[in-house]
Amino acid sequence: MSTGMSTPSSVLEDEHRELVGSFESFIRRELVPLAAEIPESGDLPPDDMRAYARSRSAALGFYAGDYPEELGGSGMPFTAVVLLHHAAGRSGCPLAPYALAGSDGPSPLLRNGTPEQIERYLLPLVRGEASRCLALTEPQAGSDAFSLTTTATRDTGSGEWVLRGRKTFVSGADKADFTLVIAAVDGQPTAFVVEAANPGLRLGQRYDGMSGEPVFEVLLDEARVPADAVIGGEAGVGNALGNGMDNLSRGRLVVAAMCDGIAEYALSQGVEYARERRAFGERIGAYQHVQEHLVSSRAEIEAAKLLTLACARLVDVGTESPENAALAKLTSSETAVRVVDRALRVHGATGWVRGHPLEFLYRYVRMMTVIEGTSEIQKVIIARSMGLG
Numbered sequence: 348m349s350t351g352m353s354t355p356s357s358v359l360e361d362e363h364r365e366l367v368g369s370f371e372s373f374i375r376r377e378l379v380p381l382a383a384e385i386p387e388s389g390d391l392p393p394d395d396m397r398a399y400a401r402s403r404s405a406a407l408g409f410y411a412g413d414y415p416e417e418l419g420g421s422g423m424p425f426t427a428v429v430l431l432h433h434a435a436g437r438s439g440c441p442l443a444p445y446a447l448a449g450s451d452g453p454s455p456l457l458r459n460g461t462p463e464q465i466e467r468y469l470l471p472l473v474r475g476e477a478s479r480c481l482a483l484t485e486p487q488a489g490s491d492a493f494s495l496t497t498t499a500t501r502d503t504g505s506g507e508w509v510l511r512g513r514k515t516f517v518s519g520a521d522k523a524d525f526t527l528v529i530a531a532v533d534g535q536p537t538a539f540v541v542e543a544a545n546p547g548l549r550l551g552q553r554y555d556g557m558s559g560e561p562v563f564e565v566l567l568d569e570a571r572v573p574a575d576a577v578i579g580g581e582a583g584v585g586n587a588l589g590n591g592m593d594n595l596s597r598g599r600l601v602v603a604a605m606c607d608g609i610a611e612y613a614l615s616q617g618v619e620y621a622r623e624r625r626a627f628g629e630r631i632g633a634y635q636h637v638q639e640h641l642v643s644s645r646a647e648i649e650a651a652k653l654l655t656l657a658c659a660r661l662v663d664v665g666t667e668s669p670e671n672a673a674l675a676k677l678t679s680s681e682t683a684v685r686v687v688d689r690a691l692r693v694h695g696a697t698g699w700v701r702g703h704p705l706e707f708l709y710r711y712v713r714m715m716t717v718i719e720g721t722s723e724i725q726k727v728i729i730a731r732s733m734g735l736g
């Protein structure tokens with residue numbers, strides 16, 4: 348952080364300090380100068396910059412770093428991946444998150460794919476050469492994601508599958524090389540790969556989100572896919588949940604880490620400003636109401652970071668549980684929303700102006716309490732683990 352604060356959690360980060368340091372220097376050297384060219388009209392980097400960040404990061408071994416070497420990754424422990432996401436958020440560079448695998452990158456569903464699916468779909472994702480999207484949510488099935496009305500039926504003549512339905516809020520659907528579609532086969536969720544060129548798959552309504560990131564309806568109008576489009580082959584029929592379970596904890600912890608980093612960046616902005624800005628003859632950082640914003644933020648961030656890192660370590664030793672990842676995701680995303688809000692307050696009107704990093708983060712960070720399950724759904728998971736509900 349630019350404030351030079353030493354943090355208790357830095358003790359836990361020592362293990363991967365060299366890796367994180369080289370990722371940070373990649374961000375500084377290559378991504379920050381590129382991000383300076385993001386057109387002022389848009390909040391988010393254009394597609395070509397994102398694709399560059401992804402493939403360059405893959406070439407350097409950061410992108411999809413936890414994938415094993417035989418699949419093109421670097422075989423990093425998950426804790427290292429979490430620290431990289433943290434570093435991306437903390438950098439304040441709008442391109443940095445795209446240098447790490449997210450919802451458009453390699454999917455654990457495909458890790459359970461057939462050897463052909465791994466070769467054809469997973470490996471280009473790990474190398475950062477392709478992108479995909481996940482079409483799960485439906486207009487009437489969001490948190491209750493598996494009450495699906497999208498169906499897949501087998502054409503007994505050709506053996507092909509025919510997909511019918513409407514998905515919504517799909518990120519990256521406009522640029523994905525293929526879509527992972529979750530559809531019900533005899534009522535059971537099943538994952539299919541549908542390539543972008545499939546004439547039965549088309550984009551519907553585009554929704555522009557608060558941070559400028561669009562999400563899309565994906566319409567499946569009798570989309571015919573070959574028999575081998577079921578992820579995992581015959582064993583994958585009715586088994587989308589089993590195949591993807593592993594991702595829930597990892598996906599949530601990656602979001603938690605990004606949130607911890609964003610919160611740290613926002614706090615550093617707040618502290619810096621409070622040290623410089625003067626009012627009533629004093630630096631505003633001397634006023635206790637301002638200190639309260641910053642000190643409470645610091646305490647909450649440290650707690651969130653420690654929880655995220657502890658959960659990541661549980662993943663590495665194979666003892667993670669869904670409620671731990673839910674605790675971390677809930678804590679870190681809600682902390683980041685609060686911290687960005689407080690840092691904005693400390694900036695007065697200055698932070699509210701378009702083009703200020705906190706103005707953007709205020710809109711950007713809010714989605715973190717929705718993606719990978721809303722905060723309320725994290726609480727449902729935690730409550731269940733407590734024997735409630």
Ligand SMILES: Cc1cc2nc3c(=O)[nH]c(=O)nc-3n(C[C@H](O)[C@H](O)[C@H](O)COP(=O)(O)OP(=O)(O)OC[C@H]3O[C@@H](n4cnc5c(N)ncnc54)[C@H](O)[C@@H]3O)c2cc1C
Binds near residue numbers: 490518556719
């Ligand atoms: C930026 C962004 C990107 C997204 N990308 C994708 C994507 O790529 N692919 C995809 O398939 N989907 C995507 N989504 C959709 C996302 O997964 C859903 O929005 C999310 O699961 C919530 O569903 P919903 O919006 O329908 O809300 P609902 O499920 O209708 O929930 C509405 C409210 O009710 C609460 N609620 C619901 N059930 C319960 C309960 N049991 N207990 C307590 N509270 C409850 C929720 O927490 C929420 O506050 C994206 C959404 C966003 C915002």
